[in-house]
Amino acid sequence: MNGLYDELRLALHSVWTRRWLVLGVAWGICILGWLAIASIPNRYDSRARLLVDINQILPDDTTAGFGGRQRIDQIRETLTSARNLEKVAVTTGLLPVGAGERERAGAVGMLQKSIKIVPQQDNIFEITSSVAVGSLSDADNAKLASGVLDSLITVFRDDQLRGGRMNAREGLKFLDSQIADREKALREVEGRRAAFEAQNIGLIPAGAGSPAQRVEAARAELxxxxxxxVAAQAALAATNGQLASTPATINVPGLGATGGGVARQQLAGAQAELSAMRARGLTDAHPDVVALKSQIASLKAQADREGSGGSAGNAQNPAYGSLAAMRAERQATVSALSARKAQLTADIARITSQQIQNPGIAAEYDRINGEYTALKAQYDKLLGQREQVRLRGDVQTETDAIRVELLDPPTKPTSPAAPNRPLFLTGVLLAGLAGGIGVAFGLAQVRTSYATAGKLERASGLPVIGSITEVVTPERHVERRKRLMWLAGGAGALVGLYALLLVAEFVQRGMVA
Structure with missing residues (x-):
């Protein structure tokens, strides 16, 4: 413990003997450090909170691609766009009138670095402006920090008020030009198709669509x-089976033979049904009429063979008559379906034959039809988009589609956010004192001098007989006191300069406030 105490005393003695070196190094470090701190401009921060609300008036399908979330993200990006920041630089005086491209780019880059946007919610943003221009005073920097936010919010509001209407007008103008181009191309294709059909009138089947489309439609219908x-033929076969097993007449006890023949009765019923069909407006070419007329001819032949008399006691079977009428109806259905099938088969064969005989004409006609279909689809789509843009333009013109509200106005900074000069000044003072002490102690370790006899004895390995104590005369004592006063004055001047710098910093802050 005594050894450690002795070493501490020796270290303090070595530093004390070089006290002027400590003071000089401390002055040098402090002066350089304080000059470096003085060259750092004070940074002043101004904050504001902004609410950007999207009024979702139109339905979602009309505003596809322009949803609220996407629109807010777009606003977040355009808030600090280069165009807006250039306007802010001109408004706040950072960019003089007539500045070159390099100066404009520098001012915009400085503002992009100094402005930060932090989203607090989906539509609420906190905007921070940090200004530290070395050529300006603290008061000017503080004023500029809040002025940048004021100008940025004003420019943003103006852009949102004009931008929506301008975008709608530009969008309508662009869509109108595109619609006119598509309409012109559509008419040209229509003319080419009409001319092609006129030149190949005997080779192109009539009807809507290309030959391939008509063949496909005919095959689907076939x-x-x-x-x-198949269903109608099965029903007809079932009816024929039932009719074959059903007697045409039935024996009724006590019935005379005055009723006439069965064929004559069926003939009368068929003729009455034919009259009813004609009364409904059916022509002789109708399949049901044709079938019934065929049945009437057959019944006439049977009636002629029966003669005027009939079997005594026999009467017409009502079930047989119903089945016969049902069979006639189903025969007519089968005949009509067979005729339609034959017609479709003939159409498919004719179109296929024409395509085989004239493949170039069919291919060219298909190509023209495909081009027309594509242009028509594009034209209809552009018309729909134009209506959507027009609706959005009307909404933005007649209502506040985008509402920009300032929740918290830009703050007026009264003290710099950085750097912390009092802390830095104190740190430089302590660093200067520590540097001076360190230099003095290091120099004492380098030089080969010994403060005590014991230290010399340990270093040399030889016994030290004795030491001579310094004799201080009165004149020497006066000289030492004078030098101590000079040392105290130098140290006091260093501390006084530090205190003066602190006072100047707080006075400067007070002037900004």
Whole structure:
């Protein structure tokens, strides 16, 4: 413990003997450090909170691609766009009138670094402006920090008020030009198709669509006809089976032979049904009429063979008559479906034959039709988009589609946010004192001098007989006191300069407030 105490005393003695070196180094470090701190401009921060609300008036399908979330993200990006920041730089005086491109880019870059946008919610943003221009005073920097936010919010509001209407007008103008181009191209294709049809009138089947489309439609209908025909033929076969097992007449006890023949009765019923069909407006070409007329001819032949008399006690079977009428109806259905099937088969064969005989004409016609279909789809789509843009433009013109509200106005900074000069000044003072002490102690370790006899004895390994104490004369004592006063004055001047710098810093802050 005594050894450690002795070492501490020796270290303090070595530093004390070089006290002027400590003071000089401390002055040098403090002066350089305080000059470096003085060259750092004070940074002043101003904050504001902004609410950007999207009024979702139009339905979602009309505002596709322009949803609230996407629109807010777009606003967040355009708030600090280069165009807006350039306007802010001109408004706040950072960019003089007539500045070159390099100066404009520098001012915009400085503002982009100094402005930060932090989203607190989906539509609420906190905007911070940090200004530290070395050529300006603290008061000017503080004023500029809040002025930048004021100008930025004003420019943003103006852009939102004008931008929506301008975008709608530009969008309508662009869509109108595109619609006019598509309409012109559509008319040209229509003319080419009409001319092509006129030149190849005997080679192109009539009807809507290309030959391939008509063949496909005919095949689809033919499949349905086949299904219906199979069902109709099965129903007709079932009716024929029931009719074959059903007697045409039945024996009624006590019935005389005055009723006439069965064929004559069926003939009368068929003729009455034919009259009813004609009364409904059916022509002789109708399949039901044709079938019934065929049945009437057959019944006439049977009536002629029966003669004027009939079997005594026999009467017409009502079930047989119903089945016969049902069979006639189903025969007519089968005949009509068969005729339609034959017609579709003939159409498919004719179109296919024309395509085989004239493949170039069919391919060219298909190409023209495909081009027309594509242009028509584009034209209809552009018309729909134009209506959507027009609706959005009307909404933005007649209502506040985007509402920009200032929740918290830009703050007026009264003290710099950085740097913390009092802390830095104190740190430089302590660093200067520590540097001076360190230099003095290091120099004492380098030089080969010994403060005590014991230290010399340990270093040399030889016994030290004695030491001579310094004799201080009165004149020497006066000289030492004078030098101590000079040392105290130098140290006091250093501390006084530090205190003066602190006072100047607080006075400067008070002037900003």
């Amino acid at each position: 499949g349905q006809i086949d299904t219906q025909l």
